[in-house]
Amino acid sequence: MSAPSMTLYYNAASPFARKVLVLLRETSQVDRITLKAVALTPVSPDAEVCANNPSGKIPALRLADDNVIHDSRVILEYLDQQHVGNPLIPKEGSARWRRLTLASLADAVTDAALLIRYETFLRPAEKHWTEWLDGQREKIARSLAYFENEAVTELSSHFDVAAISVACALGYLDFRQPDLGWRSTYPRLASWYYEVSQRPSMVETQPTV
């Protein structure tokens, strides 16, 4: 077996990095990657990450030829073309746009949850702004209601880019907002999430501090 040829900059708490870790497992590519754990926030960047991705964000993937690709969506599509199994991102047609739109909505949930985290954990308490927090929470609530009412059957069909993105968004909500109580409001989504959470790819990538 050849040595790993790619390096993934990640953090075990990062929901966007987790999507990549899950896809690597679902497509049997874990052995191809060297994991490089880094710690950073928007107000405390990591120098090595910045040297690889000037935005300072993770995940970033350094390829064997030393080119670096980012962000998570670009990495997911790149890695999905590097295996011989069924694609986790439909190559074309209406399925592609639908699954990528569901993934985009999941990423919007994750972005909102991250902005809430930055507001409540990084920012000094006297500078918290309630309307901002409410706006992000409403974004999450509308999106989860959509998954519950309009998309849960579709999500159940394949554990692909859409399902991985929603699962990682929900996992991040549980990690950072354990008292949110979303399961009682969105029971079908909760049932779907309970099932996909048992997958080894999800169990092995649970967020940790």
Added chain:
Amino acid sequence: MSAPSMTLYYNAASPFARKVLVLLRETSQVDRITLKAVALTPVSPDAEVCANNPSGKIPALRLADDNVIHDSRVILEYLDQQHVGNPLIPKEGSARWRRLTLASLADAVTDAALLIRYETFLRPAEKHWTEWLDGQREKIARSLAYFENEAVTELSSHFDVAAISVACALGYLDFRQPDLGWRSTYPRLASWYYEVSQRPSMVETQPTV
């Protein structure tokens, strides 16, 4: 000529919507789209947008079959497959990952510029947080330095997804931070931007309040 079959939710000040408007012009698809201008912020969502995209974000594109796709990246790729000219997103190979990575970096600049806008324009003054603003400004500075030193020749090769994304990011910086003075620090990027700014697609989509 058939009536427009798609509806784009946008705002004339939105840098992410502008990418779509520019691509529509560059690929001669303007006549296929009905534009629906909406006004929104993260703390004052628009009900019609939320009904189409639960995240509440623009751009969102309603297709002829009433399916809605988002976000801007998904819309750009969808529209790039609907015309017969040269693709503005490489279909495969290393060019695809490189151009999408440059576009992702441009989007990170735009995201940082939007967060600065929300902090300085929406948020009450007493809740502004200097470290947050500094972190976003450094993200922009590192990314512009990268475009200047590592990517300006590549950007010059095609006015494609990478170039459109960088041009719209710079246009948004000029629109919201006219005193930033980035041109003297990044003269090659400034020269490239001056040239692409003359394109009708850029002139006709200049941000307005």
